[in-house]
Structure formats: C-alpha cells, structure tokens
Amino acid sequence: MTSPLNGRRLPAPPVSCSVLGSVAYCSVTVGNIEGVTSPCKAHSGENVSFSSTRRGFLAAALTGAALTLAPVSFAAAATGTSKTKTITGHLDPGAADFVYLPIEVPAGVNKISVSYTYSKPQVAPGLLGNACDIGIFDEKGTDLAGKGFRGWSGGFRTEFSISAGGDTTPGYLPGPVGKGTWNVVLGPYQVAEQGLDYTVNVTLEYGPDVAPFKPQYPPQQIAGRGAAWYRGDAHLHTVYSDGKRTPEEVAAGARAARLDFMISTDHNTPASHGVRGPLAGNDLLILTGEEVTTRNGHYLALGLEPGEWIDWRYRARDKGFEQEAQRIHASGGIVVPAHPYCPYVACRWKFGYDDADAVEVWTGPWTIDDESSVNTWDSMLAHSVRTGGRWLPAMGNSDAHSVPQVIGFPHNVVNAAALSRDALLDGIRNGRNWIAESADVSVDFQVTSGGKSATVGDRLKVAADAPVTVTAKIAGVPNGVVRFITDEGQTQQVTLPASGQGTSTWVTTPQLAAYVRVEVRHPKIDGTSGSGTEMGTVIPLGPMAALTNPIFLGAS
Ligand SMILES: [Zn+2]
Numbered sequence: 001m002t003s004p005l006n007g008r009r010l011p012a013p014p015v016s017c018s019v020l021g022s023v024a025y026c027s028v029t030v031g032n033i034e035g036v037t038s039p040c041k042a043h044s045g046e047n048v049s050f051s052s053t054r055r056g057f058l059a060a061a062l063t064g065a066a067l068t069l070a071p072v073s074f075a076a077a078a079t080g081t082s083k084t085k086t087i088t089g090h091l092d093p094g095a096a097d098f099v100y101l102p103i104e105v106p107a108g109v110n111k112i113s114v115s116y117t118y119s120k121p122q123v124a125p126g127l128l129g130n131a132c133d134i135g136i137f138d139e140k141g142t143d144l145a146g147k148g149f150r151g152w153s154g155g156f157r158t159e160f161s162i163s164a165g166g167d168t169t170p171g172y173l174p175g176p177v178g179k180g181t182w183n184v185v186l187g188p189y190q191v192a193e194q195g196l197d198y199t200v201n202v203t204l205e206y207g208p209d210v211a212p213f214k215p216q217y218p219p220q221q222i223a224g225r226g227a228a229w230y231r232g233d234a235h236l237h238t239v240y241s242d243g244k245r246t247p248e249e250v251a252a253g254a255r256a257a258r259l260d261f262m263i264s265t266d267h268n269t270p271a272s273h274g275v276r277g278p279l280a281g282n283d284l285l286i287l288t289g290e291e292v293t294t295r296n297g298h299y300l301a302l303g304l305e306p307g308e309w310i311d312w313r314y315r316a317r318d319k320g321f322e323q324e325a326q327r328i329h330a331s332g333g334i335v336v337p338a339h340p341y342c343p344y345v346a347c348r349w350k351f352g353y354d355d356a357d358a359v360e361v362w363t364g365p366w367t368i369d370d371e372s373s374v375n376t377w378d379s380m381l382a383h384s385v386r387t388g389g390r391w392l393p394a395m396g397n398s399d400a401h402s403v404p405q406v407i408g409f410p411h412n413v414v415n416a417a418a419l420s421r422d423a424l425l426d427g428i429r430n431g432r433n434w435i436a437e438s439a440d441v442s443v444d445f446q447v448t449s450g451g452k453s454a455t456v457g458d459r460l461k462v463a464a465d466a467p468v469t470v471t472a473k474i475a476g477v478p479n480g481v482v483r484f485i486t487d488e489g490q491t492q493q494v495t496l497p498a499s500g501q502g503t504s505t506w507v508t509t510p511q512l513a514a515y516v517r518v519e520v521r522h523p524k525i526d527g528t529s530g531s532g533t534e535m536g537t538v539i540p541l542g543p544m545a546a547l548t549n550p551i552f553l554g555a556s
C-alpha cells in the first residue's frame, strides 16, 4: 500500500473494529489520514455475531436517544504539522437524536477543524429528505448542561474550527484545544428511507496557542433611563447560528427600527455574547439569550448571564427541560416558548407551559400559526381566571434571520421601571407589555372605574358590578380594526379612519368581563374590515398590527 500523500511504502495499516447494532465499523490509518468506514469492509459478507463476550469488546454504546461510536485517536505530532482523519458511517431511519463521534486529542494541539457532508437522496414529494446538524463538545465531556459544550452550527455550516483565538468559527467557543476525548456530535433530525451516509473530516493542527479571544459582553442596563414604555425585539439571529446578518447588522437594524433594546437569541449557543459589547450604546441595550432548539419545539432563554449556555438535547418525554428552565430562572432569566404552532418538523411546542414565563404568540409576519397561538393563549387566560392561578403573558418578536425579514416586526413595548435587564424581564414576566408590528404603531390601553385605573398586565380591583370604562387610543394603523376581547370573546369591533388614529371605548363590569384585551388588525387583503364573530373557511380578519396583554377586572 502506498501513501496517497507521498508515495512511500507504508506498513500494513492497523485496523481496529467495533460493532454497532448490525453494522461493523473499522478504523484504518494511512499516513496521517485515518478512515473509519461503515459497514466495515473487513467484515463485508461476514455474519457478525453478538455473543455477550463479543459485546464486552464493543466500543460503541447505545443510550437513550444518543449513540456513541468508537473513538478515533490522534497521535502527538510536531509543532507546525497537522493530521486529518476521516470518519464515515451510515444512519438508518429511526437513528438516535444525537450521534457522538469521540475524538482522542493529544497534547500540543492548537486548532481543531471539522468538515462534514452527508448523502441527500431524492425523495418523493411529501417524504422527509436527509438533514443532519453538527456541533462539538470538548474534553470536559458531553453531560447535559455540562462544561464541555464548544459550539453548534445546526445545519447552517459544513465546516468549523476552534482555537484559542478570534479566528474560531462563529457559533463556536474560542479556547484551548485541550488533551482528552472530544466529541463531534451529529444531529440527524431527518433521515430518508434510503438512510443517511455521512463523512466527517477532523483535522488537528499542532503548535502553541494563539493569542486568546477576549469576550466583550454588553452592559445589562443603560443608566439614567427610568420608568417608561420600552420597545424591544427579543428573538434575533445572526451568523453565529443560522442567520445571514452579522451582529453589527442586527444592532443597526434594531436602531433603524427605533428599538430601545434587543436580545441576542442565536440557536443553541452563547458564542455571540462576547462580541456584542461594542455594539451596545446609550441608545440601545443589548441583552444576552439563546433560542433553545429541541426536537419538540423551540424556546427563548432571555436575559441569560453573558456567556451562559442552555442545553437543548432532550425531548418533551425526557427530564432535561425542567432542569434547564430552573437554571434559566436561577440566573434571573425567563423561559418563553417560541412560535408554538410552527409546522416544521421538531418545531411545534410540546413541553406545556408550567415552566414558561411568557409565550411568543406572534412571530414575524402574521401567519395562521400565530392565529392558533393567540387562540390557545386566550384560552389559557380564561383558565387562569377559573383556577385563580398565575396567567401567562404574551410576547411578539421578529425571529429575523436574514434580509428581507424585518428586525422589530413585531416587537414588545414593555412598561419597565428602568432600561435594564431586570426591569424589562420583570415587565414581561408580569405581562406589562403589548406587541406592535412597528414603532409607527401606538396603543394606549386603560380601564377606569370610580377614580381607579389600570393598564396592560394589571388588575383593576373594583366591585363585581362596578361600571368599568375601557379605552384604547390607537395610532399608526390606517383603516385598522380595533377589537375588544374578553373571556367571552370579541365584545366590540370598531374600524379606524384612514388616518389610522382613533379612540375606542366600551363600558363593562367585572362580572361581565374577567379580563379585556385589545387587538388591532389591518383590513383584509380585499380592503374590507372582516368580522371577528363570523365562521369561515379562511381567517375572517386581516393581519395583526398590535396586540395587548389583558387587563384583569375585579378582585382576584
Ligand atoms: Zn425557532
């Protein structure tokens, strides 16, 4: 056998084999390139047996929804050199959620680079094609919420590298490439009936560490900004996950949308937190968070400590979610299920709302899944009145990834005691916010009775039969449709003039309405107002322009 690199004769390659399920895997070294093949060519045609003694030899392990393959080892090498090994394998439909490829990293490595490809066979319309995410954990291990996380790029990138320095790929965490067992992690979240063939190349570069990356975290508050209504988009992506905008472009977009704050929520990684500091300013508070992308829906972890990472490797049937929600709460953050009726595979929310602090009922341009989210949320409001328990506030965010998605469409307008992380999260946690499609839209929503008043998220504590005047002063929605909605449903619908400005009032009592909330809709595409109290085969109203949290009426 000759080396493909230099033509020299090589000794017979060392081969080690392991068996996983019904497939044997072999590791073959040729020069500085090692391949792990599946099925093992040395075993082809062989009927692999699975005696208990043979099982003892197996390096591969199956645990729950995770699969760990046999490790691939690199030897130490001279400074300035590099080594590449190639791992190939095959996954059948029904594969584990996460497949771990252990990499034994020796001392003296200053950079690890990984690239991967996988087969994308043609599938019939209506069937799922192959889709496989990738990320990596370092020598500190792969425990849930452990210290070993070093980055995740989902399906957005085909290669990445990690060093101590700033040349680390966005989405990955710079730092030393320590000696020990690293794990490349595949997330085959769709596997076609033909199966998924993958090839992963791992390259180690040997030498001393480059100058370390120094994170610059943004401040958690802007001094001198007292109680006010603050506008902010709390669901934004960048090139640090699957967005096409840089953090600089997202900050510029937030300023263009006239927002007071924004929250960084790249999928499954805090890697961008350390570059946000220079982008914040006295005109824009940038808070840190993560969109946690599980196999049973996505949620926002908002207001995390800068650099804090939340794990996503669990389903609704597993234990992980409660544990991670507790960690988010312990660090002062909030848990917000995002786009709960998203129709994509693995996207619909299945964890319930017991651990949630709010729910994102409106995500980006108004679509039918938002309509479903609002309906479910409204039912939960009535349920909270019946049980006397806490109620779940609504949020709205853009989830903007790339042009032409508009940052701030929609965003939250939060009644907060200060322009700070704690005050804003407190406002959202208590439902003291409404949702606007843009900063051109304003809604001043109040209830009054006998000299008392209350606004969004509050309770007006008056007698059950006390007359209550409900007032919504709107601007910025030409020919908009203003709806008052209570636990009984829509009780009033009024159309605004072409100026988009107007004030709607309605008189009720706490015994008639346990809560009141406001929706402002655009006209339907045919220019008519539509009706919120009609059955139909299409949504009977136009897209949302503004939506408030409720005001509760009467003693609790
Ligand atoms: Zn999402």
Ligand SMILES: [Zn+2]
Binding pocket: 235, 237, 291, 399
């Ligand atoms: Zn998102």
